[in-house]
Amino acid sequence: MNMSRQKNYFAVPAEGETHLAQTLARFACELRDEEIPEAVRERARYLILDAVGIALASTQYDFAHRTLLTVSEFGEGDSDVIGFGTRLALRDAVLMNGLLVHGLDYDDTHTRGVIHATASCFPSALGVAAAGALSGREMVTAYIVGMEVATRLGSVAKGGFHQTGFHPTGLIGTFACALIAGRLRGLNARQLAMAQGIALSVASGSLEFLQDGAWTKRMHPGWAGVAGITAAALARNGFIGPKATYEGRFGLFNSHLGPLAEQCDYGLATEGLGETWEVSAVAIKPLPACHFTHACADAAMALRQKYGLGAEDIASVRALIPAEVIKTVCEPVANKQKPQNSYDAQFSIPFAVASGLVRGRFGLAELDQEGLSDPVTLEVAGKVQYEIDPESAFPKYYSGEVIVTLKDGRVLSHREHINRGASDRPLSADDIVAKYLENARMAVSDARARSVLEAVLSLDDTPAADFSRALGGHV
Numbered sequence: 001m002n003m004s005r006q007k008n009y010f011a012v013p014a015e016g017e018t019h020l021a022q023t024l025a026r027f028a029c030e031l032r033d034e035e036i037p038e039a040v041r042e043r044a045r046y047l048i049l050d051a052v053g054i055a056l057a058s059t060q061y062d063f064a065h066r067t068l069l070t071v072s073e074f075g076e077g078d079s080d081v082i083g084f085g086t087r088l089a090l091r092d093a094v095l096m097n098g099l100l101v102h103g104l105d106y107d108d109t110h111t112r113g114v115i116h117a118t119a120s121c122f123p124s125a126l127g128v129a130a131a132g133a134l135s136g137r138e139m140v141t142a143y144i145v146g147m148e149v150a151t152r153l154g155s156v157a158k159g160g161f162h163q164t165g166f167h168p169t170g171l172i173g174t175f176a177c178a179l180i181a182g183r184l185r186g187l188n189a190r191q192l193a194m195a196q197g198i199a200l201s202v203a204s205g206s207l208e209f210l211q212d213g214a215w216t217k218r219m220h221p222g223w224a225g226v227a228g229i230t231a232a233a234l235a236r237n238g239f240i241g242p243k244a245t246y247e248g249r250f251g252l253f254n255s256h257l258g259p260l261a262e263q264c265d266y267g268l269a270t271e272g273l274g275e276t277w278e279v280s281a282v283a284i285k286p287l288p289a290c291h292f293t294h295a296c297a298d299a300a301m302a303l304r305q306k307y308g309l310g311a312e313d314i315a316s317v318r319a320l321i322p323a324e325v326i327k328t329v330c331e332p333v334a335n336k337q338k339p340q341n342s343y344d345a346q347f348s349i350p351f352a353v354a355s356g357l358v359r360g361r362f363g364l365a366e367l368d369q370e371g372l373s374d375p376v377t378l379e380v381a382g383k384v385q386y387e388i389d390p391e392s393a394f395p396k397y398y399s400g401e402v403i404v405t406l407k408d409g410r411v412l413s414h415r416e417h418i419n420r421g422a423s424d425r426p427l428s429a430d431d432i433v434a435k436y437l438e439n440a441r442m443a444v445s446d447a448r449a450r451s452v453l454e455a456v457l458s459l460d461d462t463p464a465a466d467f468s469r470a471l472g473g474h475v
Contacts, residue, residue, distance in 0.1 A: 020266060024192075046284075054439055055100035082096075110151040132184055132464075139464045150172050210328060212344070295398055314404055315383070316383050345372055350384035
């Protein structure tokens, strides 16, 4: 396929294609390594680097050890768990690695799709490619395929899944992982279309964790990998799934969005497919919390730095945020103003803003028990109220503004219209490496952190199994 034919090749249905799943299957099956621009492949490697650093840091947390203890009960295998030196069966390792990447809520976000796609796509591509003795280059291409599909399918809903209580990272990630696994295992386009239909019955992800800071969100990406790999295997062996996976009467969008399905734009699923690369629009997080909190957290930090504010100076605080994110990071108000655990805090506008105003930062240290129980931070969090941002650019950007009324009557404000890390305000390669090293050094020596860094950035030239062993600590 030459480049002139590639332009818009996947953007419209081919002859005989009547369902979106068929078009996405053809893209996943036919895209060639060399058709992906090198700049896109490089961006993919940096996204993977960011994910690896977070996964290594997560090995230091209780949730990771409890999950590993659980999945280890199912027995050993040949697939590596990042940072633990443990090998499990393929699907158990994918579940574990997805949890490690997503567990600190520090992983990347595609803003328009409102999805953390790397957390499911990378572990799935890593596990299946290593198990199949494939090259790192094939692994990266499959990862990119999954990312392009996941981000576009998320975009179709226009943020609607969060309104109906579903987590796109787990829900949508399943379909992308099915295509990743299917491509790496040599499925044809018909089988890949069927894999998506099968995935429809195993895709999941509830937002109920928002009510009490439960751990369930952490497992969503890995479970998407487990479900997607299973769907692809069933399709390979002739199992029959429905055809109208996405647009059918009880397809993904109608069944999960209800009346909001009317706002779906199915054209976004294939717009520029194979020509415009959504991997380049994925935002890497500068802060370890829900991306919806970042603009307000940064605004609060900017106010503290500029005006030297003290908690004793603050009478009240207003945070202006997009209407679409209120259910996620502002309600119920009592929980958000006094989070009971780190996950509560990572999804709390009041706590993020208070941390910025009181401590001048909002990092992992603010999410440990000492930070969560800091009485001054909690006092200020109790003064933070939210309002709908009339100038919101959601979902293109996750905008935010903080307005502080002081006890002396002054009113100070700062706005972050484009959240730091977004595609129009990206972190530099040096910033990403610095974040990776900071996270990786929580778990491994500087020498090993730098060795893994080199392995990631040279991934196209490394066998996937060698790379997997390096991440697992077997070399």
